[in-house]
Amino acid sequence: MSLTYETALSAMESAVDEMNLSLPQEKRLSTDPDAVLFGPGSQLDSVGLVNLVMAAEQHLGDATGADLVLASEAAMSRKRSPYRSLRALAEYAVEVAGADGTGEQAATA
Amino acid sequence: MATGFLLARFAAAGDKTAFVEADGSRESYAGLLARIEAAGAALDAAGVRPGAAVQLRGDFGAAATAFLLALWARGAAVIPVAPVSFEKAGEFAQVGQAEWIVDAASGAASGAIAPGPGSSEHPLYDDLRRRGVPGLVIFSSGTTGASKGAVHDATRLLSKFEGPGKDFRTLAFLLFDHIAGVDTLLYCLSNASTIVCPAERTPEAICRLIAAEAVEVLPTAPSFLNLMLLSGAQQAHDLSSLKIVTYGAEMMPQALLERVAAALPQARLVQKYGTSEIGALRSRSEGSASRWIRIGGHEDGRGAEWRVVDGLLEVRTGTAMLGYLNAPSPFTDDGWYRTGDRVEVKGDMVRFLGRDSDVINVGGQKVFPAEVEAEIARLDGVAEVAVSGSAHPILGAVVTARVRMTDPGAAPAAVRTAIRRGLAGRLEPYKIPQKIEVTDQPLVTDRFKQRRG
Numbered sequence: 001m002s003l004t005y006e007t008a009l010s011a012m013e014s015a016v017d018e019m020n021l022s023l024p025q026e027k028r029l030s031t032d033p034d035a036v037l038f039g040p041g042s043q044l045d046s047v048g049l050v051n052l053v054m055a056a057e058q059h060l061g062d063a064t065g066a067d068l069v070l071a072s073e074a075a076m077s078r079k080r081s082p083y084r085s086l087r088a089l090a091e092y093a094v095e096v097a098g099a100d101g102t103g104e105q106a107a108t109a
Numbered sequence: 110m111a112t113g114f115l116l117a118r119f120a121a122a123g124d125k126t127a128f129v130e131a132d133g134s135r136e137s138y139a140g141l142l143a144r145i146e147a148a149g150a151a152l153d154a155a156g157v158r159p160g161a162a163v164q165l166r167g168d169f170g171a172a173a174t175a176f177l178l179a180l181w182a183r184g185a186a187v188i189p190v191a192p193v194s195f196e197k198a199g200e201f202a203q204v205g206q207a208e209w210i211v212d213a214a215s216g217a218a219s220g221a222i223a224p225g226p227g228s229s230e231h232p233l234y235d236d237l238r239r240r241g242v243p244g245l246v247i248f249s250s251g252t253t254g255a256s257k258g259a260v261h262d263a264t265r266l267l268s269k270f271e272g273p274g275k276d277f278r279t280l281a282f283l284l285f286d287h288i289a290g291v292d293t294l295l296y297c298l299s300n301a302s303t304i305v306c307p308a309e310r311t312p313e314a315i316c317r318l319i320a321a322e323a324v325e326v327l328p329t330a331p332s333f334l335n336l337m338l339l340s341g342a343q344q345a346h347d348l349s350s351l352k353i354v355t356y357g358a359e360m361m362p363q364a365l366l367e368r369v370a371a372a373l374p375q376a377r378l379v380q381k382y383g384t385s386e387i388g389a390l391r392s393r394s395e396g397s398a399s400r401w402i403r404i405g406g407h408e409d410g411r412g413a414e415w416r417v418v419d420g421l422l423e424v425r426t427g428t429a430m431l432g433y434l435n436a437p438s439p440f441t442d443d444g445w446y447r448t449g450d451r452v453e454v455k456g457d458m459v460r461f462l463g464r465d466s467d468v469i470n471v472g473g474q475k476v477f478p479a480e481v482e483a484e485i486a487r488l489d490g491v492a493e494v495a496v497s498g499s500a501h502p503i504l505g506a507v508v509t510a511r512v513r514m515t516d517p518g519a520a521p522a523a524v525r526t527a528i529r530r531g532l533a534g535r536l537e538p539y540k541i542p543q544k545i546e547v548t549d550q551p552l553v554t555d556r557f558k559q560r561r562g
Contacts, residue, residue: 018522022529039340040313046336046472047539050503054544055525062521071502073364081339 003064003097008090009033011063015055016086019048033087049083060093068096111243111264112178114271115298116142122301128171129322131308136171138301144175145182152179155222157209160238162229162246164188164202166195167213169281169294169306176213181263186234186244188258191285193537197248197256202226204258204435205246206234233260233431246434247288249385249475258434259385265428266291266388270299277325277352278303280318282310282333289357289381292389293328312342320346326353328381331361332472332504334369339503343372357381357473361400362502370398382461386439387413387446388428401458415459422448422459469498469506471539476508481532481540488531490514490524493552496542510542513552521547 013031020028027043029035029052036042038049053071060068070093075082082092119127122138129135136144157163163185167173173189180187188205190198192214202210206227213221237244243263248256279297281304283290297304305322307315316337319327334356337343354369354376361380370378378397382404383389390413395401405413405426413426423445432438440446449466452459469476478496485494493513501507514524525545532541 014522018526021526022533038336040342040345042340045311045538046332046504047543049336049339050501050507050543053503054507058521058525058544073362073502076335076339076502077364077368081341083339084341 003060003068003094005090005094007063008060008093008097009086011059011093012056012086012090014059015052018055018059019052031086033090034085037085037089038081038083053083053089056089056093060097064097066097068093070096110182111267112181115178115267116145118299118301125301126303127298127301128169128174129303129305130170131168131306141171141175144171145179148175148179149182151222152176152183152211155209157183157185157222159184160186160229160234161208162186162188162206162225162227162231162234162244163209163211164190164198164205164207164225165211165213166190166198167211168192168285169290169304170213173213173285174294174298176211180211181243184238184241184243186229186237186246186260187263188246188248189286189291191287191290193284194248194286196534196537199226200256201248201258204248204256206231206434231260231434233434236431237262245291247286247291247385247430255435257385257436259430260432260434261388261428261430267295269391269428270295274300276300276302278305278323278350279326279328280305280307280315280322280324282307282315282327282329288383288385289328289389292383312337312340313345316342316346316348319348319351323350325350326355327351328355328357330473331356331365335365335503338365338368338372348373349375351376353377353379355379355381357383362505363400366400367398384446384448386430387424387426387448388430390424390426390428395458401455401460403458416445417452417454417459418447420451422450422452424448467497469508471498471506471508471543472504474537474539476540478508481508481510481536481542484532484535485510485512485528485542488528490516490519490527495552499544501543504543507543508540509544509546511546511548511552513548513550517549519547 016029016031029043038044057068057070082088119138119142124137124139126135127138127141163180165176165187168191177187188201188207190201202225206229207225208227208229210223210225211221245261245263247259279302283293305324307318380394380402382392390405392402392404405415413424415424425445449464451462467478481496482494485491491512492515495511497509498506499509524547528545
């Protein structure tokens, strides 16, 4: 399955937009692809991170028709976290999608 | 007096720092003693009678601790409520028959005591008063969504700490109204240790605090350790002071345990076990990278016994609660508590495999599907809902809601937003489904059993 970086980033932005609809003004997330998503200075707490990652998986699914897994032991064991920014997460999604069609294989690669 | 041995130790500790408060200020053990006296005087002036049921709103720090110990010295049944549970404080005060509400967070020592909605009447409170001992009420989520209040004899909890322990600078990461948080507090107080109170519990804030205050013990949860590694906060701060990291409350994946052990090589990783009903048990991990633990040590004659029945752990211990305020006794006739935790056994050790019930453990917080289903079912346009847990690598588990709307054409993204908004303020954030699936299939089987899975 092919997923372009632009499609992935657009799905990430949709996920942020969806999250922001139910967040108070001061907690809203930026769609700047390079803003810190999860890490020092970020607005996200742990439940927020999971919400965002799952919303991103759902929007990627809407866009591609495939189930992509962005939260896995493999993703978390990376030296550089894929959750550090929207850009990193979109790049990770492209990588997962590119690994022969299934997220599982990419995640364990 | 049940707290007498603590007060003697505080007096001996004198100028030693008892609390590094969330705002960074310090309170010594001598200062804590003075505050306990002032809190006691304020309680007496307000007319709080011995043996009353009193809700204590506050967090780790000298103010709430002073009221806790002053109340116990007056034989009160104390119902602590931490800031994360303030939205449920009214319900807890009702169920707990709180005759008084003490707000330790308000600052003013005497102005913070107000009459509560209750009468201090309950057979379990009568039992405490008859024996002249103070109590502690710990609330946990019930299967129907109503919280269950576990009534403890505070002297039994305190007796565990009369013998000497070790003095470690400890970060009060767990919650003031959870059994493990109270256990941490009492352990530290009984050894006149310094307790470092966090203003927030993000990985960045916690790691900064560990470095700044040379914290030696961090009692925490697997999901926090996972988030810390994900955020990279442990690399940005010097955590070399950490000697012990304890974790409990939820399943620790083996792979995560190994990553934590690699990231904090100087720290010993220790699994803890306890519940609101049986208290925090003594335990010892086989090793830092092992999930096998020995629980309920007998070294002081006050340990717990355990057995495994049909793969499920049962525990019998002197630190168990007297009973629930508002639910039938969960103990067997001969005093065993069925924990509902599925375990394997190797020699004298156990390893936790998961829960044998519908309960969903989201980063250490319990969620019961029925409570979430009830809230979603109230929302406009919802025809049916089924809530279940699914494993998730970041938080251990997440809450998944499958909903069928009365309008089959409703756009999934709009439904998800409407549900999240509808639940905000009605449920704690961790109970709001992290995953919401919209379906057009019926969610009830023809035997009216919900399809949760």
